[in-house]
Amino acid sequence: MIRRLFPHPGLSALIVIMWVVMVGEVSFGALFLGLVVGIIVPIFTAPWWPGRPDVRFLPAVVYIELVLRDIVVANFEVAAIILFKRNRDLRPAWLTIPLDLTTPEAITVFAGTISLTPGTVSADVSACGKFLLVHALHAPDPAAEVAKVKARYEARLKEIFHA
Amino acid sequence: MSAGFTYADALVAALIVLGSSFALVGSWGLVRLPSLMERLHGPTKASTLGLGAMLVGSAAWFQLVRGTWTTHELLVCVFLFLTAPISAKMIAKVHLHLLRQGDPSAPGGPAGSPARPPGAADWATHEAPHEGTPGDFEGD
Numbered sequence: 365m366i367r368r369l370f371p372h373p374g375l376s377a378l379i380v381i382m383w384v385v386m387v388g389e390v391s392f393g394a395l396f397l398g399l400v401v402g403i404i405v406p407i408f409t410a411p412w413w414p415g416r417p418d419v420r421f422l423p424a425v426v427y428i429e430l431v432l433r434d435i436v437v438a439n440f441e442v443a444a445i446i447l448f449k450r451n452r453d454l455r456p457a458w459l460t461i462p463l464d465l466t467t468p469e470a471i472t473v474f475a476g477t478i479s480l481t482p483g484t485v486s487a488d489v490s491a492c493g494k495f496l497l498v499h500a501l502h503a504p505d506p507a508a509e510v511a512k513v514k515a516r517y518e519a520r521l522k523e524i525f526h527a
Numbered sequence: 528m529s530a531g532f533t534y535a536d537a538l539v540a541a542l543i544v545l546g547s548s549f550a551l552v553g554s555w556g557l558v559r560l561p562s563l564m565e566r567l568h569g570p571t572k573a574s575t576l577g578l579g580a581m582l583v584g585s586a587a588w589f590q591l592v593r594g595t596w597t598t599h600e601l602l603v604c605v606f607l608f609l610t611a612p613i614s615a616k617m618i619a620k621v622h623l624h625l626l627r628q629g630d631p632s633a634p635g636g637p638a639g640s641p642a643r644p645p646g647a648a649d650w651a652t653h654e655a656p657h658e659g660t661p662g663d664f665e666g667d
Contacts, residue, residue, distance in 0.1 A: 388597065435575050436576055439549060439576035446552055446556035446560070446569065456565050458640075476609075479612030480571075480612060483568065486612065488616075488620060488652050490648050490649070491649055491653075494648075495644035497623075499619065501568045
């Protein structure tokens with residue numbers, strides 16, 4: 365019964381928090397409406413969320429902090445490339461990253477992280493779900509770039525998603 | 528509000544100038560980089576730190592000048608970070624499709640065409656997902 369009312373308790377909690385943030389104040393009305401939306405939306409979208417990702421909270425917070433810091437640092441690097449590097453010195457490359465992650469949620473977060481951190485954009489996933497196609501703006505050594513991304517982000521995501 | 532220049536004003540102004548500088552550099556990248564895939568890097572970057580700095584500036588202004596906390600900037604940031612990679616991915620997928628077809632409107636650029644992934648399966652743009660892949664559940 366509880367399971368049917370809350371197919372995704374984490375999603376419900378997230379919706380309530382987002383609703384209160386959107387309203388901008390913690391009041392009874394905001395919490396009540398947020399709770400209504402937080403119960404209805406997961407029930408109606410449950411068919412598209414058959415699995416229930418098991419997320420470790422503390423490593424996830426550490427991961428978000430790491431990614432935000434990387435975004436700031438890498439933004440300056442990409443700005444320097446755009447402003448000072450001549451096109452003929454630029455070494456853009458396609459990277460094929462073999463995936464150790466297996467759940468769709470984890471792969472989505474990994475691909476999103478790669479796109480958000482400047483210098484790399486994830487373009488596609490292989491039909492077998494085992495490789496990620498990434499375009500790098502400047503990668504003189506593609507193999508080193510692949511190893512860096514795997515060690516920095518994928519290893520941490522494996523821990524977060526219990527993969 | 529007191530007349531004249533305050534540290535709050537200086538902080539907010541610095542954040543806004545930083546944010547708009549990154550937006551400008553991102554747009555300049557859109558103009559000068561050699562082909563579509565490289566150009567894709569410019570705007571997706573401007574939207575992260577460029578907009579991020581402007582949003583922090585906005586939140587700081589409400590806190591320091593008005594004395595109220597606003598949470599909407601946080602929400603803008605979250606939705607931006609959720610949607611920016613998806614739109615970049617969709618543009619890249621269209622480009623991959625045109626590239627494979629040899630469409631003259633989609634030249635390969637300096638990186639050329641991507642290699643096929645190792646193994647039998649192709650990229651998902653060119654081939655439907657296999658059975659047993661992540662995300663392939665019973666009843667799909």
